[in-house]
Amino acid sequence: MNHWKNTELGADERVAALMAEMTQAEKLAQLGSYWAKANVGSGDARVAPIEEALAARSGESEALALGIGHLTRPYGTRPLTPEEGRTELVRLQRLLTDTTRLGIPAIVHEECLTGFAALGATVYPTPLAWAATFDTGLAERMGAAIGRDMASVGVHQGLAPVLDVVRDYRWGRVEETLGEDPYLTGLIGTAYVRGVQSQGVVATLKHFAGHAASRGARNHAPVSIGAREMADVILPPFEMAVREGAVGSVMNTYTDQDGVPACADVSLLTTVLREQWGFTGTVVSDYGSIAFLRTMHRVAATDGDAARLALTAGMDVELPNTRCYGAPLAGELDAGRLDPELLDRAVERVLRQKLQLGLLDADYTPEADAGVGIPVDLDSPANRALARTVAERSVVLLANEGAALPLEPGRTPVVALVGPGADDPGTFLGCYSFPNHVLPKYPGHPDGLALPSLREALTAELPDITFVHEQGCEVSGGDRSGLPAAARAAASADLALVVVGDRSGMFGNGTSGEGCDAPDLTLPGVQAQLVEEVLDTGVPVVLLVVSGRPYALGGLAERCAAVVQAFMPGEEGGPALARVLAGRVSPSGKLPVQIPAGPGNNPGTYLNPPLGRFSEGISVLDNTPLHPFGHGLSYTTFGYEDLRIGQDGRVPTDGFVEVSCRVRNTGGRAGRETVQLYYDDPVAQVARPTQQLVAFDSVELEPGESARVSFTVHADQTSYTQDASGRGQRVVDPGTIRLMLGSSSGDIRLAADIELTGPQRRVGADRRLRHA
Missing domain, CATH: 2.60.40.10 (Immunoglobulins)
Known part of the structure; x- marks a missing residue:
């Protein structure tokens, strides 16, 4: 048996023994990754528009010949059943253990922002909804459930939570965050970390640091904030998760602050993270960010320059494929432009993490690690019950002055159910849920989940109420042709429940989500006009907003009998909302972001000194929110x-x-x-x-x-x-x-x-x- 496989020895001795056996090329391989994707860049396999820049430089056999640090998303790239995914994962790990000289397995990572991003796995509410619960214990339970599912099929690391503190609501990734307050973000995020890591899965903080403060609320943009705002608003949640959550991994942000890209920022990745906070895990690159030092930031002339800058700063692993940390980094070492100790520093961190995960133990087998032969249900009844609890706790009752809620058959025997979210369960799912993240590239493929719509859930929850449905309009686009029918349905009812908001997607394929940044905070498409048409009928209106960001409701909300906010409540969103609307559950959610009054009320988070608040007569722009941070009513007082x-x-x-x-x-x-x-x-x-x-x-x-x-x-x-x-x-x-x-x-x-x-x-x- 290799000395480094002996579990009776200490971690330091085992890692040192393994490193002593490794060639420089084998060390470099441990800092890289491989994305086993067929047809990278083809229309049915693309996940991101920059994917060609993320593609592997070589085929599978060459990429894995000397070992590899990470295997990228074997379950979350294309629709595979758990058994199909296990088979593919075991095949790849067997290539590493059986055909490479040292036989070191890879760390397997996956997305887990709204649950394990795999076909048929539970889709939990978005992180913004977790924050609305103000419940750290619930976040920890959910994290543990997600970690347990990933571990059951051989996944070792999850790329969550997002600890970016919201600075501008127009940013597309607001739905992925825990809101605008660093303290709430830190507590909920740290609880999630504890839950995931309680199952032996490494959690990953992202995006370190400042992504949500990008200029103009644009994805992939520079950050224009001062060092004090960085220290007092942006960094505290990360510090809490490092110091109190003992998180195992951190992922950098794509952004640069004051011209310094985070991927090459030694003061951020080493001085603050490791020397001040005591972080001992691995730093992994956001996908392609090392190469972006050359192409997007232009602080490197070659991929070798980029690799040298990143490794020196403290970047340990390149994801999702090895591009800069392979031959380009070897060239820097061979030319004497990089201290070999920096290579050893990163390799030691990766190997230590593999040892902690049991990947270097003598009894490791790919089959046992992936749970081959053990039945698995990635959307168990217990998962669904937990997802519904989180969803129920996250629903925020913004206003109920007309006492229209809860719905009662005796008062409202006929309800017009109107809006693009009324009968579309997809509006409940975040951008990193498997159905929204991957399946759009596979048209017609089943979701693999039971996804009841609000219409279905209300009909089941309130059988004595007649629900008359009219969509009225799409989430986006300018088609107004359905508005008159929606108004007629409302006019014939005792109450209208109007469901508006977002359809989450990726890189412009939605109104919320990564790359789906908004020019202002007006409800997308003609949804505001739909609400106005229904209000003009004179029928009492309950406005339900299901969205990934707060939208300006001033001028609409004041005319409604009640207003409810839900932040993409997941696969059980329909039943959860139905139970709240019916009064079976009293709403208890609180706003983790403010609700603006006007669409240009930006940036408008509550963390302002007096100068940042409305001063009548000094400016005509009033940034007072319609509903403040922490707001949320109940059916009681x-x-x-x-x-x-x-x-x-x-x-x-x-x-x-x-x-x-x-x-x-x-x-x-x-x-x-x-x-x-x-x-x-x-x-x-x-x-x-x-x-x-x-x-x-x-x-x-x-x-x-x-x-x-x-x-x-x-x-x-x-x-x-x-x-x-x-x-x-x-x-x-x-x-x-x-x-x-x-x-x-x-x-x-x-x-x-x-x-x-x-x-x-x-x-x-x-x-x-x-x-x-």
């Missing part, structure tokens, strides 16, 4: 009382403060309320937001029931970047801090000041990141 602040309101700059209040269900139904704690630092050395989330928790209460909700907050959580010349230079200032408890950032119920006492403290990567 909640009262807040008895605010208590511990430590007599005097807290050392290195101490804790205890904050609590009593929450009471003051309505007639059971409900779930998420209590949110914000803070304001009214006098600081730099301009700071007037509100920033610092803690949250949920409580379920019966009518008349109350409970005390308590938080323990460390002074470190008020820290900010004082010195913008370097990342991570943060301070905690003495002085007054305003604490605010409420149902949203715009509905503060209780507030009090505390005094941070003692000297100013400089804090680093050892600071407290979260409340207790």
Whole structure:
């Protein structure tokens, strides 16, 4: 047995023994990847418009001859059953274990943004919907379910979560994010990481860092933000997932900040990530980003230059195929332009991860790793139940002033069900779901899933209501021919339920999703006109928006009897929405992004100092949102009382403060309320937001029931970047801090000041990141 396969030895000794046996060419192979795709670039196999630039330089036998670091998406590239995928995966791993000199298996990675992106696997709600639950425990359970399914068929690494903090709602990938608040993003994202990695699967943070702040909300664009915004808004979620989630991998962003591409940024990939935060995993390239150093950023003259820059910065693995880390990188080493220790550094990281995954153990077999012979159900009843729970918890009731919800047969025996999302379950799915990501390239292929539409779910949930359906219009396009029929259907009903929003896709094949950036926040196509036509009938209207980004609803929402927001709630979205609309489930979701009033209300996240808020008379542009961050109503009401602040309101700059209040269900139904704690630092050395989330928790209460909700907050959580010349230079200032408890950032119920006492403290990567 090879010395490095001996599991009784320590990891350091095993990795060192293996590296001692490797040639330079074999080491380079461990930093590369292979995408086993037939007809790359052909019409039926393309996944991305830049795919030709991502294609392998060689065929399968040559690409795998010396081993390989990663196998790219064996399940998520084309429609394969689990058994077909297992067979193909075992074939590839057997080539590596049986025909290469060292016999080292590959790490297998897949997308898992809304669940395992494979044919017939559960499609969970989008990450924006996870964030709307404000429920870290639920996110962790979902992550564990996704990790378990991937592990059951031999997948070792998942390319999620996205921890980009939304800065401009027009960006196409808003649906992939956890919203506009770094604290909420960090907590939900870290919980997902813990869940995935509890199943022995490596999670991957992306996109490190700043992708969502791209100029003009364009996919693949430079980032125009300062070092302080980067440090205080963009980086904290990544830091939390590294330090508290012990994440195993990080993926770079395509963007450049102040002219420095992230893929070649040693201060980002090494100084901050590894030296300050203590990250010990692997950094993998977003697909093609090393080559983009030459073609898109133009900081490299050749692929060898690009490889040298990336490896020096701290980029360990090139995905999805080996292009720059093969012969071009070998040329740099042979010419003496690259220190061989940098090669060894990256190889050691990859091998250590393979060892942790069990791929270097003597008893490893491809068949056992892929679960061959073990029955698997990638869309089990337990999965679907969990997907429905996440969907139900994510539904946000924006307004219900007309008390039109919940729907009741006695009040509304006939309901006109109108809009492009009313009978299309595809509107519930995100861009990285297998049906939307891959199957459009295979027209006519079955989804492999039960996907009930809202119309089907409502008919089953409310059999005593007659639902009259008219589509009215498509999600996009200018065809208005169906609008009159929709208005007639509404006029003949007791209530109209109008379902509008997005159809997610990739690179322009949808209204939301990667590459589907929006010029403004108007509802796509003629959907706003559809809503107006129905409103003009005078029939009470419930507006249901199913979308991947927030859309401007000012002028429409005010005329509706009720407004509901769902952020692509997944395969169980239909039943989940039906249960909420019928009152079987009381809505409890909270907005992770604001709902703008006007379509040009951009960028408009809530993290603004006074100068960033509307100042009447100074500008005619009012950026006040229609609904603020954290907003979300219930079918019941909640009262807040008895605010208590511990430590007599005097807290050392290195101490804790205890904050609590009593929450009471003051309505007639059971409900779930998420209590949110914000803070304001009214006098600081730099301009700071007037509100920033610092803690949250949920409580379920019966009518008349109350409970005390308590938080323990460390002074470190008020820290900010004082010195913008370097990342991570943060301070905690003495002085007054305003604490605010409420149902949203715009509905503060209780507030009090505390005094941070003692000297100013400089804090680093050892600071407290979260409340207790």
